[in-house]
Amino acid sequence: MKKLAYIVTQSELGGAQKNILLLSRALKEKYEIILYTGPGGLLIDEVKAAGIEVVVCEDFCREINLIKDLKAFRFLVKEFSVRNFDIVHGHSSKAGFLSRIAASRAGVRVNAYTAHGFVFNEPMSRFKKWLYMSIESYASKLGTDLIMVSDRDLKLANELGFGSIEANVHIPNGIDFPEKNIVTERKKAARSSLRREYGIGDDSILFGTIANFYETKGHRYLVEAFNTLVAEYRDLDLRLMLIGQGELLGSMRNLAAGNIIFTGYLKDAEVMIDSFDCLVLPSVKEGFPFVILEGIKHMVPIIATDVGDVKLVLESGLKEASIIIGKESSDEILAAMEAFIADRDSMMSNAEAAYDIMKDVYSLDRMVTETEKVYERRLSK
DSSP states (O other): OEEEEEEESOOSOSHHHHHHHHHHHHHTTTEEEEEEEOSSOHHHHHHHHTTOEEEEOTTOOSSOOHHHHHHHHHHHHHHHHHHTOSEEEEESHHHHHHHHHHHHHHTOSEEEEEESSOGGGSSOOHHHHHHHHHHHHHHHHHOSEEEESSHHHHHHHHHHTOSOTTTOEEOOOOBOOOOHHHHHHHHHHHHHHHHHTTTOOTTSEEEEEEOOSOGGGTHHHHHHHHHHHHHHOTTSOEEEEEEOOSTTHHHHHHHOOSSEEEEEOOTTGGGGGGGOSEEEEOOSSOSSOHHHHHHHHTTOOEEEESOTTHHHHHHHHOGGGEEEEOSSOHHHHHHHHHHHHHTHHHHHHHHHHTHHHHTTTTBHHHHHHHHHHHHHHHHTO
16 A cells, blocks of 8 residues: 655644545545644644554644754654655645645655645745745755645746646645535525534524634634624624634634624534525735635635635625625725625525535535546556
């Protein structure tokens, strides 16, 4: 059995980690898989529960730390050499950089990296942007395959000369879409009971989002907009549910004026979408957020910023049930929520109609099959 290593910096359950988890579960019968990740996150338990080995690297950290980064690099070189992997597949910026250098040093045949949104797409100084672009340019020369979850990032990578046009590929995230009648029946049964857990009435208008609290997720713009919305629509019972954890959770609690529910981490966070009237994605940077697909799967209207492939996805099948806005703008989020309130019934009906259009295009089977093709096209040579 061929040996496959997945590498990701943090082990909290974000988009990159979810991608790894889904691939690992789907491919574990075909490959001997080992996950390398940092300590303390829920990804570790999920992957172990799937019967897959996890190696925790204590020196993995999100921010640049030359001492820890060098230790992590040396550790990976040793692991890749001793374990003789056929495939090394890095995810997230830091892990993707270190894994490609280490796999190149160890002579790994397939040295792949999935970009879940290039870090230099975040707001930053011109020098920092240049630095991160230079780092990616260097790392992409050492890797064999560059995968982008966003078509926008694929085009950008080709324009900037990252990797090679022949080896660069767009593989959008995918999830499992059950039959529509199953989703409809579950949603009817779950909506009221999920709301009761948090003291939310059936007639309340509930906006919600699922994202860990980092600047790139744009929570502050959503909270500011919602504070204004509640003050303007005093005759309506408006609620906002924020699901997730992270370094900015405390400051967002302080910013919230009222009617905002902070759930913290929820193991089955996706299930809560059944209680939403509208899903909001206020992100500043994304590649291809899983939560957009989860919103489509749960048949709710979506308000989202124009980041990564969000616009491409929503306009391809959910145009009448979504509102796309500019990033970093509380005013645009506010206007979008007002528009949803005015056209709520129509948008919710259109969200149900869009399900059949989207379920085949963004299926889990397609994501897994396309990823395996990347691995095998080099191993078969």
